[in-house]
Amino acid sequence: MTLTAALQITILGLLLGGVYALMASGLTLLFGVMRVVNLAHAAFIVLGAFFGFYMWDGLGIDPLVSTVLALPVFFVFGVILYRLLFPRIEGSPRFTEMTVLMTFGLAFMAEGLMSYFFTGIFRSANPPYARDAVILGDIFIPTGQLYSATASAVLLIGLWVFLKFTRIGYGVRATMQNRDAAQIVGVDVRRVSTISFGIGMALAGAAGSLVSFLFPFFPSRHWQWIAILLSLIVLGGMGSLKGAVIGALGLAVMAAFVSDVIGPVWAPITFFGALFVVLLVRPQGLFGKKVRA
């Protein structure tokens, strides 16, 4: 492999990894705050993709604009869904187990409803830049991927600023690090959970809008995505945003190399292979905290 080819593959991997990082961020945030593994997260990314697709196809609104619009729309949707579903099982000693079943059911329901309303055929938004490319010497960068990765980076930085500098952000981080201590200093952890669920949903919606022009999608595509996203966040350490970003970038680059050297069919193996190794060597993930038994 030439150096140029290696650089080319690395760049493509990083661009894709940026979007994966955004897709995974909501999942890891929610796990960090509530210890909820939201198996429906990728189904809501597909919903976001349909949002981006119909906004473009029906109204001519650029998917990049829809990415911004999706944030408040999906946030409100998330808060409503949370209020509807979670109060019933809160306080149950089997909360985490129950949420796995509940979000699994939610994923099926979301998939069924989307298949019913939007049909099961392949969709893809096709704004003009989705077929363009920037060429720098021998390096070829698809414009769509460049835009989506940039948008992902902006949103992730925004999320970091929110967590690091706002009062609610402090409350969210405190709850992630030590739920008991957060309660003791007066954080209303239920409110923080509601807001975090809304934020997770907003991130899924925004990521979906970006995905709408990156990959062809259809309702049941989410099973494939959730598997990859789970392996990313387990690799990075569940509940760690930094871990999710580094895991996503690293694995996407690795997958790009595997795809080039061995063949595209083998790319998904990278994620699960890495997951396997991490669980053997460092079960808490690269940036995760050891859980005391």
Add this chain to the structure above:
Amino acid sequence: MALLEVKGIRAGYGNGPDILTDVSINVEEATTYCVIGPNGAGKSTLFKTIAGLLKPRDGDIVFDGTSIAGRRPDRVLDAGICFVPQDRTIFPQMTVRENLVMGGFLLRDRRKVETRLTELMEVFPILAQRAGQLAQTMSGGEQQMLVMARALMISPKLMMIDEPSLGLAPQMSDQIFAIIRQLSGEMGVTILLIEQNVKKGLELADWAFVLDLGSKRFEGRADQILDDPRIRDLYLGKLATRTTLADTEDGS
């Protein structure tokens, strides 16, 4: 009128049995109290119930003239009661400074938080030195100081401290006790204390409550209570039954 009145509360965890069967205590302002009793007596549970982390199944808790029983923990804190639990509940990946800022979460006003932060850094010089360090890198004693300082951020009227010297070297526990004495003396904070080193705890306190099997057995002046023959019965006579009862309250 008493600052805090706990009237016949009954409480327990989840769907489990009652840990507190019937506890009533009266707490007067600017006084230090020590709560003593064998393992599983319900001491920590009493604190958690007052703090709002557990809802009482029965009875009432009146603070400053209003009932706070069953209120959310943040509302109890807002009323002026703070709780320092025994497991040093820090925010491990925040700096010492950020931990203290979190203590002022309910103050809302950034300037108030800053002023209070400066005041407390004077009381706890070690925390001023460590301000930029991650809390998880500090020693047990320093973490204990951090959680106490964090609790003081909202200038509470009543502070409940659960086993502050647990697992600390004697020299460090002496420092912690000196700080508690300073809180009650100079700062006029009313203190409820659980201390496994009963002798030390009683030296600090003015008054003591003796709990066993989920209810208050008796109370009295802290400097006289150790001579009470009932204390010996409680700690020595119960040894046989204690081994079976010990884990009903795991202390966490």
